Amino acid sequence: xxxxxxxxxxxxxxxxxxxxxxxxxxxxxxxxxxxxxxxxxxxxxxxxxxxxxxxxxxxxxxxxxxxxxxxxxxxxxxxxxxxxxxxxxxxxxxxxxxxxxxxxxxxxxxxxxxxxxxxxxxxxxxxxxxxxxxxxxxxxxxxxxxxxxxxxxxxxxxxxxxxxxxxxxxxxxxxxxxxx
Amino acid sequence: xxxxxxxxxxxxxxxxxxxxxxxxxxxxxxxxxxxxxxxxxxxxxxxxxxxxxxxxxxxxxxxxxxxxxxxxxxxxxxxxxxxxxxxxxxxxxxxxxxxxxxxxxxxxxxxxxxxxxxxxxxxxxxxxxxxxxxxxxxxxxxxxxxxxxxxxxxxxxxxxxxxxxxxxxxxxxxxxxxxxxxxxxxxxxxxxxxxxxxxxxxxxxxxx
Numbered sequence: 512x513x514x515x516x517x518x519x520x521x522x523x524x525x526x527x528x529x530x531x532x533x534x535x536x537x538x539x540x541x542x543x544x545x546x547x548x549x550x551x552x553x554x555x556x557x558x559x560x561x562x563x564x565x566x567x568x569x570x571x572x573x574x575x576x577x578x579x580x581x582x583x584x585x586x587x588x589x590x591x592x593x594x595x596x597x598x599x600x601x602x603x604x605x606x607x608x609x610x611x612x613x614x615x616x617x618x619x620x621x622x623x624x625x626x627x628x629x630x631x632x633x634x635x636x637x638x639x640x641x642x643x644x645x646x647x648x649x650x651x652x653x654x655x656x657x658x659x660x661x662x663x664x665x666x667x668x669x670x671x672x673x674x675x676x677x678x679x680x681x682x683x684x685x686x687x688x689x690x691x
Numbered sequence: 692x693x694x695x696x697x698x699x700x701x702x703x704x705x706x707x708x709x710x711x712x713x714x715x716x717x718x719x720x721x722x723x724x725x726x727x728x729x730x731x732x733x734x735x736x737x738x739x740x741x742x743x744x745x746x747x748x749x750x751x752x753x754x755x756x757x758x759x760x761x762x763x764x765x766x767x768x769x770x771x772x773x774x775x776x777x778x779x780x781x782x783x784x785x786x787x788x789x790x791x792x793x794x795x796x797x798x799x800x801x802x803x804x805x806x807x808x809x810x811x812x813x814x815x816x817x818x819x820x821x822x823x824x825x826x827x828x829x830x831x832x833x834x835x836x837x838x839x840x841x842x843x844x845x846x847x848x849x850x851x852x853x854x855x856x857x858x859x860x861x862x863x864x865x866x867x868x869x870x871x872x873x874x875x876x877x878x879x880x881x882x883x884x885x886x887x888x889x890x891x892x893x894x895x896x897x898x899x
Contacts, residue, residue, distance in 0.1 A: 518713070526720045544765070604777040611765075614753040
């Protein structure tokens, strides 16, 4: 009987250790994180609409139904990524996420020049290279320096009512997410 | 010879008992560890949560400063959390009296709200999928279409039956969450959250 209690006590101690180990391993081994879900539906640098359901299940969970969203995955080893689009919508916001879905950087239309969606994601090393001779097309862009290689960009646009749906859809479908 | 074989059988029995105990300890460790992680991740409360009345927010979720529980939750659910410059989401799974929210009941959300450029309100099921209203009306409400009280506070009816004034149409049966999201708001920064006011959720009636 005493040995049974001994075994149970060791088991509970082990449960505590297993709790911590599993908790810390979930982010690196999850196959259901946002990156994996996006990789299932589209390749890198392809803009995916998150508000459309693909195969009956939403690509990303817990999204606001008053918003339309678009996302694209990028890999900075291949060059700097520019996300831009001309057009006016009531409100947009953009976020850069790293490979594990952590929000690295976010901003909205009030932060941007003239309220236009135009930003460049790049590593600090690429930033130094680009500063030497800034191309004229980047003059009004926001530069997002990140220490990451792979990541996700998400643009969210508010849809106040049904009449805005075509405008917002056109805005999101016109977004470029290309390597420069 | 006889003494040797009986010693051998005692030894074997001891080893069997020992291995059963080891298996038991391992099962408790692995099973208990996995179950406890799952339980904590499924609960709405947790480390890093900020509660104001019935509303709970995770201001650090999805940021590099987040605690391990928030990080695991983000990875498991495939969430792309709102950034600090975007906004902050509050979720309620109980009313102000502490009773679980149900989509077959009707509620009244009343009180004043923190400062934001605009806010949206919608209902979800427990799996965080937005509820459909079941009619042509959108199952969502936002600050640009809402009617305000003379003192700038709001009063919103939530339920399946149409109500005068502000009405958030919900459908279905079962437990629900209410999600109130503030966009472009100073409360998304960690210092902005102290001393904010959130509206009450009061149950009006339940249709059995």
